[in-house]
Amino acid sequence: MTLGTPSVMPQQVAKVGDLLRSGTPRFSFEMFPPRSEKDEGILWRTLRNLEQLGPDFVSVTYGQGGKTRDKTIETTDRIISDTTLLTMAHLTAVGHTVAELRNLIGHFANVGVRSILALRGDPPGDPRGEWVKHPGGIEYARELVELIKESGDFSVGVAAFPEGHPRDVDWETGVRHFVDKCRAGADFAITQIFFAVEDYLRLRDAVAAAGCDVPIVPGIMPITNIKQIERFAVLTGMAFPEDLAERLRAVEDDRDAIRDIGVETATVMGDRLLAEGAPGLHFTTLNHSRSTRRVWRNLRG
Numbered sequence: 001m002t003l004g005t006p007s008v009m010p011q012q013v014a015k016v017g018d019l020l021r022s023g024t025p026r027f028s029f030e031m032f033p034p035r036s037e038k039d040e041g042i043l044w045r046t047l048r049n050l051e052q053l054g055p056d057f058v059s060v061t062y063g064q065g066g067k068t069r070d071k072t073i074e075t076t077d078r079i080i081s082d083t084t085l086l087t088m089a090h091l092t093a094v095g096h097t098v099a100e101l102r103n104l105i106g107h108f109a110n111v112g113v114r115s116i117l118a119l120r121g122d123p124p125g126d127p128r129g130e131w132v133k134h135p136g137g138i139e140y141a142r143e144l145v146e147l148i149k150e151s152g153d154f155s156v157g158v159a160a161f162p163e164g165h166p167r168d169v170d171w172e173t174g175v176r177h178f179v180d181k182c183r184a185g186a187d188f189a190i191t192q193i194f195f196a197v198e199d200y201l202r203l204r205d206a207v208a209a210a211g212c213d214v215p216i217v218p219g220i221m222p223i224t225n226i227k228q229i230e231r232f233a234v235l236t237g238m239a240f241p242e243d244l245a246e247r248l249r250a251v252e253d254d255r256d257a258i259r260d261i262g263v264e265t266a267t268v269m270g271d272r273l274l275a276e277g278a279p280g281l282h283f284t285t286l287n288h289s290r291s292t293r294r295v296w297r298n299l300r301g
Contacts, residue, residue: 015155016088016115017187019056020215026056026280033071046289057086077111089113092121093144097136105151117157118144142184149185160189160216162199166237179212190282191219195241197272218273221284222291223262263291267298
């Protein structure tokens, strides 16, 4: 799949890193590429509903192991052409040569993307399995940051892990790796979802103490399904608070009650994070907006 080479990007398109440094809390939403015609309809209904809220930007994930590459590109392109939404692209290094990555970066430039979230990515199949570098690819996320920065006038974001990355030997090592990504050119970060605000504050303060001042946006996902969040916790190593789990299990046969608890939890977290100076909130929607819109309304008064 040939995607073309970079062109001059429109100057009127905002950069996510600049928005996050404005002093105004920014709200954004994350989508994933649809897997079927039915999913396509759900995604676009959600996008139209969210568009009415006037979010600061949306993003499109790249999929485990880069397996949704073509659909990610197609979805990103269509959001840019068919909506008013500022769109950030995700890009992962796993499974790609440097030449392929340059081609993808060039395509995003051509369609007007000025912000990219640079991720090393999980191995295909088992996210906790051994990470193997492509023979013609790169090893670390900081190398992808450098590649994007040298390829055009992009704002580049990276992932942050408030509870530590499962592949790091300890939490302090994760902080060092994060700072390395920022020194490579990243100008903002978005965290993996978490439930303890203290973990976010600890990471933010440790990064600042290391002399790194990039905005770190908390990632939040209103819970709508117990099994789904438990599975996510297993895959990522995220802590799922037992008191919250007990509340959810007590109403596991009542979907509305589960959503109510999810909205309440996300609202309380979001309110405190903003009060503590977080530059915004990035909502994982799983392509459904009902709960996310309720949290948005709660936080926006």
